[in-house]
Amino acid sequence: MLQPMTIDTTVSRGSARRQFLKYAGGALLATAWLGLVAAPALAGEPIKVVYHLADGVDQASFALGNLRNQLRGEPDTKIVVVALGAGLNFLLQGAKDRNGEPFAPAISALAAQGVEFRACNNTMKARNITPSMLVPEAKVVPAGVVEIARLQAREGYVYFRP
Numbered sequence: 001m002l003q004p005m006t007i008d009t010t011v012s013r014g015s016a017r018r019q020f021l022k023y024a025g026g027a028l029l030a031t032a033w034l035g036l037v038a039a040p041a042l043a044g045e046p047i048k049v050v051y052h053l054a055d056g057v058d059q060a061s062f063a064l065g066n067l068r069n070q071l072r073g074e075p076d077t078k079i080v081v082v083a084l085g086a087g088l089n090f091l092l093q094g095a096k097d098r099n100g101e102p103f104a105p106a107i108s109a110l111a112a113q114g115v116e117f118r119a120c121n122n123t124m125k126a127r128n129i130t131p132s133m134l135v136p137e138a139k140v141v142p143a144g145v146v147e148i149a150r151l152q153a154r155e156g157y158v159y160f161r162p
Contacts, residue, residue, distance in 0.1 A: 046076040050157040052148055053087030060090035061097045063162040064106050071113055079110075080151060084120035084144030088129070091119050091138045104135050111137040120144030 049070065051063055063081070070077055083091050090103045097103060107117060119138045124130070131140050141147040151157040 046078045047074055048078040048151075048155065048157040049080075049160050050148055050151045051079065051081040052144075052159065052161040053081060053083045053090070054085040054144075054161075056086040057090050057095065057097055057103075059087060059162060060103065064103070064110070066160075066162050067110055067115060071110075071115075075113075078114065078157075080116045080118060080147075080157065082118045082120070082141070082144050082147050082151075083138075084123045088119055088123050088127075091117060091134050092129070093133060093135055095135075107135050107137050118144070118147055120147075 051067065053060055053063055060083075067079060067081070070079065089095055090097075091107070093104070095103045111117065117135070117138045118141045119134055120143060121140050122143050124140065131138075134140070148159065152159055
């Protein structure tokens with residue numbers, strides 16, 4: 001956070017000028033950093049979105065609809081779905097939605113469009129889930145929250161939690 005600029009009037013003009021430049025330089029650096037972090041995707045570059053699923057099959061059903069809509073509206077969107085906690089349930093083989101429809105066909109269709117599905121290993125360990133229990137499209141990552149943060153901070157993904 002930027003500190004308010006205060007200039008000690010009892011010091012020399014040169015010292016006051018250095019103090020001013022110190023704070024002005026900090027403000028300029030902060031502005032440049034925000035420009036890099038918050039910069040929108042450049043024209044021609046695909047939008048990148050990380051979907052955070054942690055609330056079970058109802059959230060997953062809603063998210064799958066969002067994913068289809070997003071790809072219909074912006075087909076080049078790069079999407080990663082990170083599932084942890086109860087959100088991992090839809091990635092289990094044989095998982096079904098509230099209406100008894102299996103998730104696997106929707107996951108396969110979205111994966112064919114480039115959507116990546118990542119499962120939290122911490123959740124899997126806590127729930128005794130092995131990788132073989134997941135749909136084939138799911139990739140295991142060490143920690144879901146770390147993966148979400150990494151995608152945002154290092155790869156420029158925007159965050160979405162349906």
